[in-house]
Amino acid sequence: MIMKVVIVGAGIAGLAAAVQLHRAGWEVIVLEHAPRLRDGGYVVNFSGLGYEAADRMGILPALEGHRVVYDWITHMNASGRCARISARAQDALGGNQSYNLMRGDIERALFDALDGGVDIRYGCTVSHVEQLGDGVRAWLSDGTVERADLLIGADGLHSTVRRLVFGPEERFRHDLHYLVAVLALDTAPAGLAPRTSTSLNVEGRQVAVANVPGRGALALFSHRTTAQEAELSAGARATLPRIYGDLGWVVPELLARMPDDGSGYFDAVSQIRMERWSKGRVVLLGDAAWCVTLFAGAGSSLAVGGADLLATCLEQAGRVEDALQDWEARLRLQVVSKQKGRRSIHRLLSLLADPHGEIEVFDGEPVGLAVPAGAEAAC
Ligand SMILES: Cc1cc2nc3c(=O)[nH]c(=O)nc-3n(C[C@H](O)[C@H](O)[C@H](O)COP(=O)(O)OP(=O)(O)OC[C@H]3O[C@@H](n4cnc5c(N)ncnc54)[C@H](O)[C@@H]3O)c2cc1C
Structure with a gap:
């Protein structure tokens, strides 16, 4: 049957x-x-x-052909302190069966x-x-x-x-009290190196940009919120400029390039x-x-x-x-x-604790990264 x-x-x-x-x-x-x-x-x-x-x-094989490979993943904070994760460290974090x-x-x-x-x-x-x-x-x-x-x-x-x-x-x-929005761009904002993911982290807000050669760029906004339902019903077009409008770096450009029709992913971060x-x-x-x-x-x-x-x-x-x-x-x-979330946090912490790990943490101007001058001050 x-x-x-x-x-x-x-x-x-x-x-x-x-x-x-x-x-x-x-x-x-x-x-x-x-x-x-x-x-x-x-x-x-x-x-x-x-x-x-x-x-x-x-x-x-189909997935392999679409792999997004980053030479560097960089996290910046408002004062310009950066943590960079090299391609090798990413492999160590994810193992070889991870795309x-x-x-x-x-x-x-x-x-x-x-x-x-x-x-x-x-x-x-x-x-x-x-x-x-x-x-x-x-x-x-x-x-x-x-x-x-x-x-x-x-x-x-x-x-x-x-x-x-x-x-x-x-x-x-179970709401985690964060909202997330994704914006797809034909081209990466100027100054962001190809094959990189770069994020700015400021007071419960993160803006990350993945520059994927040949595929444009993707921007991810996530922020902590106490007004989840109101912000969701207002939509990304109204909410994102209000939440991220004071940030520098490439954020003004990303906000200016948001589509008027409100298309793109915008939702709460909630577990079921x-x-x-x-x-x-x-x-x-x-x-x-x-x-x-x-x-x-x-x-x-x-x-x-x-x-x-x-x-x-x-x-x-x-x-x-x-x-x-x-x-x-x-x-x-x-x-x-x-x-x-035990596994990933455990692995990340163990790598950070390892003096021979591939994560570089340093202060000041990030070496080899095309972060626009004055980004820290603008944040
Ligand atoms: C457009 C989109 C973008 C996303 N972007 C991200 C991201 O950037 N980062 C991230 O971590 N996760 C994202 N997610 C969620 C992520 O895809 C899921 O966490 C994960 O892939 C599990 O997928 P899923 O198929 O269970 O759910 P989903 O990927 O949410 O797929 C559900 C599907 O069901 C359809 N659907 C919903 N309601 C109905 C209905 N009543 N009748 C018929 N069809 C219905 C939706 O249109 C969708 O195609 C996104 C989901 C979508 C739909």
């Missing part, structure tokens, strides 16, 4: 699940409420569980791996879900109704499936914590289930790794319910440890 799944969300988690379940012989329908693949987003680290899964899925990738490139590699074999419905979402015991029935926004053996909610931090099946978002969302990720024949995957946030740096790896493991468990178990239980038991520890 051919099994059928409806996946809500064509982000990294949803597409990864679609690839692996399609390959396992499932009939797959993917619903994406955006009119097309969303692309976009900052440079994310891709490693661990996700790297191993990508290897199994055969998408590593920096533009988020959209992971999404695109997964989409290409589908090879057209899946029914993706753009501009479509789910409006009602009914558990049937041996399956699930989903009412879609295009007026159709689908019966399936499994429904996967891979619809991100603000998941509709979670709200419909598990309860209101507020019950599971749930006791269970599945109920009956509905399972949450990726940010919808366990958003670890960009601070943990593992959202896309866990999304791909989690999707791959889910497909494996479904293939191995006789009953869908057993597969979901097994999957959760095998994954939860890794997710919780990422949410606590």
Whole structure:
């Protein structure tokens, strides 16, 4: 008997699940409420569980081709004190199975791996879900109704499936009281060397710019906030100049180059914590289930790794319910440890403590870095 799944969300988690379940012989329908693949987003680290899964899925060569390699990652503070991390130190931190990738490139590699074999419905979402015991029935926004053996909610931090099946978002969302915005630029601001990531850190605010030759630049703004909802509803166009308008360096240029239409990623930094990720024949995957946030740096790896493991468990178990239980038991520890952020902080601290480590920390003018003169004073 051919099994059928409806996946809500064509982000990294949803597409990864679609690839692996399609390959396992499932009939797959993917619903994406955006009119097309969303692309976009900052440079994310891709490693661990996700790297191993990508290897199994055969998408590593595609990802390898899009690697973002930095000669230097530099963090500056307002007084001009800098910490620079060399390429070698980055390798030591990440290990050799770790890539920096533009988020959209992971999404695109997964989409290409589908090879057209899946029914993706753009501009479509789910409006009602009914558990049937041996399956699930989903009412879609295009007026159709689908019966399936499994429904996967891979619809991100603000998941509709979670709200419909598990309860209101507020019950599971833990705000870290930061907002993050991403701005894509055709060209890097003048003075920023190619193949570098440079950030300015001032009083709970960070502005980082990744200069990726051939791909332009990405700017990431993140700041601590006590007015999360008001700032989100005002939008990035109104909020960012108010929060970052007093900063120097390349910040005025970045603010001036923000698109008028408010496009780009702008959201709260929030974790999702749930006791269970599945109920009956509905399972949450990726940010919808366990958003670890960009601070943990593992959202896309866990999304791909989690999707791959889910497909494996479904293939191995006789009953869908057993597969979901097994999957959760095998994954939860890794997710919780990422949410606590232990691993990365531990590694960073140990490297900083190592006198032979490759992190250079120094005061004053950063050597070999094209930071515009007067940047510190302007901050
Ligand atoms: C445009 C974009 C930019 C991002 N940029 C960054 C970044 O710069 N840094 C970072 O750390 N993380 C970023 N993220 C989050 C990051 O992609 C995730 O943490 C991680 O990849 C896990 O992915 P996910 O598939 O679980 O969730 P997401 O990547 O959030 O994907 C969810 C998908 O579901 C779709 N969707 C949402 N609601 C519905 C609905 N009701 N019906 C149908 N479809 C729905 C969304 O349009 C999206 O395509 C971004 C997400 C998006 C969508």
